[in-house]
Amino acid sequence: MxxxxxxxxxxxxxxxxxxxxxxxxxxxxxxxxxxxxxxxxxxxxxxxxxxxxxxxxxxxxxxxxxxxxxxxxxxLGTPENLNTLQEAFLDEGAVQCGFCTPGFLLSATALLKENPEPSREEVIEALDSNYCRCTGYVKPINAVLAAARKMRGEE
Amino acid sequence: MKNIRSYIFPKTVEEAVDALALSSSARIVAGGTTMVFSKDARVETLVDITRLDLSYIKEEDGFIKIGPTTTVADLLRSPIAAKFGGGILAEASKRVAGSHIRELATIGGDLAITLPWCDLQPAFLALDAELVIYDGEEKNISLADYYNDRELMKRSGWLIKEIRILSDQKGIGVFEKVSRTKIDYSTLDIAVYLEKEGGVIRSPRIAAGCAVPMPRRIGEAEKILDGQVPGPELFEKAAKTAKNSLRTVTNLRGTAAYRSHLIEIVTRRCLEKAWAALNGQEA
Incomplete structure (x- = not known):
């Protein structure tokens, strides 16, 4: 079909x-x-x-x-021109092997579009369907919060 | 091996039911999160019912009406679910899989089949939900009766057209899921609903899912509560009766004995919580 x-x-x-x-x-x-x-x-x-x-x-x-x-x-962004969220993942050290990163980026993209000012708990909830075996989750969560602040013009 | 030859989007409920009735090799797809893993070689046609305008949550004619293809995520986001019956539908929706699966999985799909990840069933049972079944004609059946109707479950050529809950229910419902991790399949689901009149319990409903062969109301324990002044002993007695009334199952998420033990504890806890909420307190 x-x-x-x-x-x-x-x-x-x-x-x-x-x-x-x-x-x-x-x-x-x-x-x-x-x-x-x-x-x-x-x-x-x-x-x-x-x-x-x-x-x-x-x-x-x-x-x-x-x-x-x-x-x-x-x-999302391109390698030459990363978007704010992708930059935040790099800045916060949220990428190690990188295999899970696309999934995290897309979950976070959906979250930030719906909720530009998420709490830490709301970020955790939105990332509950993405496994990461390297970072221990703290850094991806921090990255999403940092990106949210940046997108709101706070940093 | 799978044998799927066609995937169709019928344009009307009528067309969907016709396609399902036409051949025993046709199956319904709603969210598809279960069907996508089917290895059933008999299935040749998939009938997708998600484009029939059957996704909605509304209050109308004394009912909360939910379209079968409404996603669990939509239910979780709906103001009705957050408010009605103390928010039991939102509590239960929140415990269905993870956030991504909830965007696909549907209310009708969750209620229609009895598999260990169908966490909504006890909550809908506790609210005494009914199904509008359509097979060319409409027929209403209570959800509790549906799980006993093996004939209907085996038959093809029908679908759930709507899920209805009486909106004039002033009580409080409480849902609890026990699982090894937050998004794991359930070891046990319990839902409780209580109303308060004077100082006594009215319309008590207790339902269990996932630990038992079929989701069901626990009438034996409900009888103990109806019209009684609640207290620790009464709740203890009802919880023990719930435990003794249910045959539990063993699988890798828990033994039957462990599940029986859980039923007593979780039922008591839900009853305490519901009664406390009816009195404006936290348990």
Whole structure:
């Protein structure tokens, strides 16, 4: 079957299998920032935004993306021109091996859009679906709070 | 191996039910978070019901009406869930998986199937919810009866068209989930609902999920509470009865004996909390 959707602002058409996951489709189409992890909806490395909401793309039937707007990490800043959140992850030392980072960035993007002034607890809640085996979470949480302050013009 | 040949978005409820009735190889997809793992080779057609305008939460005609494809996240964000029955629906929604799965998983999906991650069931049972089933005709069935209706559960060609809760319920509900980590599958879910009239308990409801073979109300314990003046001994007696009334299951998240032990403790705690809240206090 064929689906059309908007990925990172670009109109796309994909030929897909009816039982394929969104994760599979995106990786096949070259969005390699969407990582393949547990494929059970637990680890969060495959997180994308679908119509603005953070979802595990490994448990989304690709057919559901028809007509949807998808944002992957490729749709945030570029290596030459990182966005505020990405900068904050670097500044706060929130990136070690980096495998989980795209997922964290997208979860945090959804949070900050909805809630520009999150409490520490709200950040923890929003990141509850992203596993990180390196940092121990403190630094990604700090990074999101720092980015929020910066986006509000407080730093 | 999976054998899926087509994935369709019916345009009306009628079309969806027709597609489901047409072939035993058709299955409903709502959030899809369970179906996506299905290895059932008999399934050939997936019928996605999320584009039928069945996502809503509203108060109307004396009911809180919830569309089956409303996501758990939408329920959690809704002002009705935060307020109604002391906020039990928000409390229960908050404990369903993690925030990302909640954006996909639906209320209808959570209630329709009985799997260990369907944490909403006891909360909806405690609020005496009913389902509007559609198979060409509408039929109402209480959620409690639904879990006993194996015929219906096995049959295809129907869907949950709406979930209804009587809105004129002035009591307080309390939900507790016991799990090894915050977002793990449940070891035990308990929900309690109490009303207060004069100094006595009215309309007590207690429901359990996940620890038991099927989610269910615990009528044996409810009877003990109805019309009584509450106190530690009464709650103790009801909690012990709840424990003794339920057959529990063993799996890697807990033994049957451990779960039985938990039922008593958690039921008592929920009863204390609900009664305290009815009296404007914290337990």
């Amino acid at each position: 064929e689906i059309s959707c908007i990925v990172n602002g670009e109109k796309k058409q994909f030929k897909i299998e009816p039982d394929e996951t969104l994760l599979n489709i995106l990786r096949r189409e070259g969005y390699l920032g969407v990582k393949r992890g547990c494929e059970e909806g637990n680890c969060g490395v495959c997180t994308v935004l679908m119509n603005g909401r953070p979802v595990n793309s490994c448990v989304v039937f690709g057919a559901k993306a028809d007509g949807a707007e998808i944002i992957t990490v490729e749709g």
